[in-house]
Amino acid sequence: MTRLIVTIDTEEEGRWNNEYQRVTDAVTNIDQVPRFQTLCDRFGIRPTYLVDSPVAINDRASKVLREIADSDRCEIGGHLHPWCTQPFEEELTARNSFLCNLPTDLLSRKLKTLGDELEHAFGERPKSFRAGRYGIGAESLDALANEGYVIDSSVISYSDFTTRSGPNFIGCPTTPYRASSQTLLTPATDSGVIWEVPVSVGYSCKNQAFGDRLHRGLSESLLAKFRVVGILDRLGLLSRIKFSPEQSDAAALRTLAKIYADLNHPCLMLMFHSSSLKHGCTPYTPDAASLEEFYGRLESIFEYCLGDLKMDSVTMIEYSEILDAQSS
Numbered sequence: 209m210t211r212l213i214v215t216i217d218t219e220e221e222g223r224w225n226n227e228y229q230r231v232t233d234a235v236t237n238i239d240q241v242p243r244f245q246t247l248c249d250r251f252g253i254r255p256t257y258l259v260d261s262p263v264a265i266n267d268r269a270s271k272v273l274r275e276i277a278d279s280d281r282c283e284i285g286g287h288l289h290p291w292c293t294q295p296f297e298e299e300l301t302a303r304n305s306f307l308c309n310l311p312t313d314l315l316s317r318k319l320k321t322l323g324d325e326l327e328h329a330f331g332e333r334p335k336s337f338r339a340g341r342y343g344i345g346a347e348s349l350d351a352l353a354n355e356g357y358v359i360d361s362s363v364i365s366y367s368d369f370t371t372r373s374g375p376n377f378i379g380c381p382t383t384p385y386r387a388s389s390q391t392l393l394t395p396a397t398d399s400g401v402i403w404e405v406p407v408s409v410g411y412s413c414k415n416q417a418f419g420d421r422l423h424r425g426l427s428e429s430l431l432a433k434f435r436v437v438g439i440l441d442r443l444g445l446l447s448r449i450k451f452s453p454e455q456s457d458a459a460a461l462r463t464l465a466k467i468y469a470d471l472n473h474p475c476l477m478l479m480f481h482s483s484s485l486k487h488g489c490t491p492y493t494p495d496a497a498s499l500e501e502f503y504g505r506l507e508s509i510f511e512y513c514l515g516d517l518k519m520d521s522v523t524m525i526e527y528s529e530i531l532d533a534q535s536s
Contacts, residue, residue, distance in 0.1 A: 210468050211475045211530070212513045212521045213405070214248065214255040215361060217287050217338060218273070218482040220262040221489045228291035228300050232262050238269035240485040245276050247503065251510045253521045254280075257482070258287035258338045259329075261294075261322055270329040277330055283523035285336030286322050286357065290343075293318045303373040308345030316351045323355050336524035338362050338479075342407070345375055350389045353401040359528040360402050361477055363392060365409040366448070382406055383474055384531055403528050408451035408477045410464050453505040454480045454492035461509040469517045475527060476513065 218241075221234040241257075248255050257276075263269045276282045290307050291300055295317055298304045307315055327333045337357045339348070344362030352360060365382045369375055379393050386400030449456050449464040456464070468476050483489040487499040513519045522530065 210473050210517070210519050211527060212253075212519045213361075213475055213477050213524060213527055214253055214521065215285075215338065215477065215479045215524065216244075216255055216257050216482050217340070217479065218257040218259045218263055219287060219289065219340075220260070220292070221483050221486075223481070223483065224490055228302075228305055230292055230296055230300070232292060233266060235263050235266045235269040237483040237486040237489055238263060238266075238272050241272055241276070241482060244485055244503075244506075245281060247506060247510070249281060251514055251521070253510065253514075254282055254523050254526075256283040256285050256336055256524045258285040258336065259326060259334075260287040260289050260292070260340065261325055262289075262292055263482075264322070264325040264329045274330055283336065283525055284326065284330045284332075284334060285338070285524060286319075286326060286334035287338050287340060288318060288322055289340040290315075290318060294321050305341055306343030306369070306372075306374045307339050308343050308348055308375055309373065312347065312351060315348060316354065319351055319355045335359065336361070336528070341374060342367070342369065342377075343374055344392070346387070346389050346392045349387055349401045357402060359405060359524050359531075360387070361405045361407055361479070361524065363404055364407040364450075366411075367409060377406070380406065382408075382410070384527075386535075403531050405475060405477055405524070405527065407479050408464065408468065408475075410449055410451075410467060412447040412449060412460075412463050412467070414467065414471070451476055451478050452480050453478075453502055453509065454484055454490070456505075458505045458508040461505060462512050465509065465513050465517060469519070476519070478509070 220232045221237055257273055277284050288307055291305055297314055303309050323333045333356050335358045337352055337360045339362040342362050342364045363377050363380050367377045384405045385395040387402055387404040388396035388400045449460045451464055484492045487493045487496050493499040493502050
């Protein structure tokens, strides 16, 4: 059975202006979370809100989320933006926005700060995690495990951020796996340190590995200048689909969900940013009309996954417990 996991990177505004600010109290997007939560309640979905430092330390924002968490309608996890999580010792650069590029000791202390802040705001330390900008590295996993995290979703399938000084996830498993601090490219040969459940990305064909090779091959070959990939996408012959209502339309989301279900893929990891819930904060919902379209895509994929495809919805921690049971 394919299970649906709904995750939200719950964070400050201003991430799309190419600036990294140490201190920010711009978290008004959290006021819009209750509308989204109402949609989740309607479908019986308990989303996982992966919360970062500016949200955790803001009394108004954390109160909004705490009211949902206290009624057991969601899960609260951790989301680390290194540039706005203390201690502030690294230089503010795009490279250092990927936590995998930080010294291990500094990363550990930032994770402790985040855990302390979330425990103060919500009464318990988080166990589920996603790195800001998907900036995880194998060497980061021990620090996560030492802070009590048991499941991570920082790997994003079929993606490479090395041109931006970030990680390369090409070749990583696309299904959940036990990850080690040696490499993210293959499952741990021992018990590993943490469950890794990648953000779902796939292709509009049954053979996902072939789709990836073809898509990357065309993108990197001499044919790239003829925009062959774009032509194939418009013709519906080969599309790369990220399972997010921010970057995929309703039809594409349903296509990937159906392919995953047909392949008996263990789970579908949906993600988006909380700032998309307030129009004008991200390029995905620039105005009121686009926000309504965004909600339309969410409602459509919830109906399709839970209704048509008969999937169950679980939180990240609930899914880690399922994985534990299956591996024992």
